[in-house]
Amino acid sequence: MPTxxxxxxxxxxxxxxxxxxxxxxxxxxxxxxxxFGRRQAQLDEAVRLIGRNVTAIQADAANLDDxxxxxxxxxxxxxxxxxxxxxxxxxxxxxxxxxTPEHFDKAFNLMARGPVFLVQKLLxxxxxxxxxxLVSSAMHGMGIPGHTAYAATKAALRSYARTWAAEFxxxxxxxNMLSPGVTDTPILxxxxxxxxxxxxxxxxxxxxxxxxxxEEIANAALFLASDQSSYMxxxxxxxxxxxxxx
Numbered sequence: 405m406p407t408x409x410x411x412x413x414x415x416x417x418x419x420x421x422x423x424x425x426x427x428x429x430x431x432x433x434x435x436x437x438x439x440f441g442r443r444q445a446q447l448d449e450a451v452r453l454i455g456r457n458v459t460a461i462q463a464d465a466a467n468l469d470d471x472x473x474x475x476x477x478x479x480x481x482x483x484x485x486x487x488x489x490x491x492x493x494x495x496x497x498x499x500x501x502x503x504t505p506e507h508f509d510k511a512f513n514l515m516a517r518g519p520v521f522l523v524q525k526l527l528x529x530x531x532x533x534x535x536x537x538l539v540s541s542a543m544h545g546m547g548i549p550g551h552t553a554y555a556a557t558k559a560a561l562r563s564y565a566r567t568w569a570a571e572f573x574x575x576x577x578x579x580n581m582l583s584p585g586v587t588d589t590p591i592l593x594x595x596x597x598x599x600x601x602x603x604x605x606x607x608x609x610x611x612x613x614x615x616x617x618x619e620e621i622a623n624a625a626l627f628l629a630s631d632q633s634s635y636m637x638x639x640x641x642x643x644x645x646x647x648x649x650x
Contacts, residue, residue: 406434407630412482414438414474414526416465416518417492419446421589422539424453425618426489426625431457433626435487440465440474465492466514468521475525485529487629490519490561491539495591497550508553515557519564532576537628538565540583542644558583562640569638578637580628585644587616611646 417423418439440461463470544558
């Protein structure tokens with residue numbers, strides 16, 4: 405029997421890359437997923453790829469009014485949330501000498517503030533046995549030049565996982581963090597180097613010798629979302645090919 409039969413999941417940034425792969429994996433295990441993102445064309449394509457048991461909402465994970473609308477849509481259509489996957493993010497390098505307030509605020513609004521208020525607005529619909537998965541990055545425990553704001557937002561998620569695990573323990577809601585290594589997704593296309601040079605650089609740092617596939621990260625997200633991880637909360641699951649371990 406599928407492990408998530410009749411479960412309701414909400415996934416931010418669920419249109420491409422890791423978020424899309426997680427949505428597909430959860431649906432394959434019986435869940436209905438709500439995905440949201442800013443671009444309607446990507447939402448439409450994600451719905452086509454997922455194929456069933458999916459509701460798409462055009463919304464910006466950094467916009468609190470949009471998050472209110474996401475929560476209202478979920479409440480109207482299903483009334484309950486079993487799984488929250490906070491995944492929306494971007495990577496934009498900025499060395500400290502060229503870092504701007506605009507870059508810093510953009511990173512923190514989406515990847516540090518956004519998850520807090522997404523959880524806050526969905527929490528009233530969650531019941532005992534629920535699972536919150538915060539998609540971070542192996543970079544939260546590393547020191548890679550040019551990632552001052554990005555890495556700090558991911559480190560903030562580590563703190564949230566610990567704090568909320570303690571805060572929600574009497575509600576029966578588990579909170580864990582998922583920290584992927586470098587994953588072969590379209591987000592690599594936004595980097596300053598050519599994609600080939602960037603992939604070669606990262607592969608040289610990974611003990612396994614290759615980038616992660618989005619489906620591999622989705623398998624780990626399924627584990628954290630389901631009762632397979634029923635004795636885990638406040639944890640950081642590193643799926644990083646060893647890049648942050650050696």
